[in-house]
Amino acid sequence: MAPTTVGVPAVADGADERYRLVAAGCAIIAGAIHALVVPEHMAESVYAGAFFVVVAVGQFSLALVLRQIPDPRVLVAAVAGTLAVVVLYVVSSTVGLPFLPVHDHAAHAGEHLPVAGAVGDGTPVYPTSGIEPVGPLALICLGAELVLIAMLVGLLNGPRRQVVLNVLLGTGVLALGARAAGLLG
Numbered sequence: 001m002a003p004t005t006v007g008v009p010a011v012a013d014g015a016d017e018r019y020r021l022v023a024a025g026c027a028i029i030a031g032a033i034h035a036l037v038v039p040e041h042m043a044e045s046v047y048a049g050a051f052f053v054v055v056a057v058g059q060f061s062l063a064l065v066l067r068q069i070p071d072p073r074v075l076v077a078a079v080a081g082t083l084a085v086v087v088l089y090v091v092s093s094t095v096g097l098p099f100l101p102v103h104d105h106a107a108h109a110g111e112h113l114p115v116a117g118a119v120g121d122g123t124p125v126y127p128t129s130g131i132e133p134v135g136p137l138a139l140i141c142l143g144a145e146l147v148l149i150a151m152l153v154g155l156l157n158g159p160r161r162q163v164v165l166n167v168l169l170g171t172g173v174l175a176l177g178a179r180a181a182g183l184l185g
Contacts, residue, residue: 016069016155023151024066026144031059033141055085072160079152079164083171086145090175092132094184 034056042049062078070078091097132138153164178184 019151019154020066020069023148023155024063026148026151027059027063027066029144030141030148031056031063033137033144034059037137070155072156075152075155076160076164079149079168082145082149082152083168086142086149087171087175089132089138089142090184093134093138094131096131 034052038049038052038056041052058081065074065078088097149168153161153168156164175184
């Protein structure tokens with residue numbers, strides 16, 4: 001392991017094997033779910049389907065990389081990429097993405113958790129709603145990605161971990177501010 005400029009290893013020792021194992025498992029779960037929903041998203045938009053293919057391949061690749069102790073820059077990039085996917089999911093599930101086609105929520109009503117008196121999972125059905133419905137697979141994937149981020153951060157050490165944690169905190173504060181301002185559903 002290459003030490004950082006302050007003499008602290010860039011990657012954490014000790015629990016790193018368990019962290020890598022859990023992170024790899026979470027990457028496989030998230031990658032499998034993204035691969036599973038490719039056909040559904042490909043039917044809506046070729047670009048959306050291609051995005052899910054790229055995310056699935058990236059998450060499966062990350063699981064392979066985690067078999068060994070990766071370079072800290074790889075860990076930081078993996079945190080950034082996974083965080084970007086999580087943020088994109090939150091936006092698509094709250095306010096929608098303007099560049100994606102309108103969803104037919106009623107057609108997918110059986111695929112999501114039922115809500116009494118509503119269609120499907122309770123996502124409001126507007127004539128031009130581009131909001132992505134939330135279902136059990138999406139929540140499992142989100143949970144796996146959040147645990148993946150935690151494990152990747154746990155593998156970092158010293159100043160890199162501090163910087164990554166500060167960025168994660170800043171992202172959370174921005175999300176809360178956007179929610180308070182009414183920008184997120």
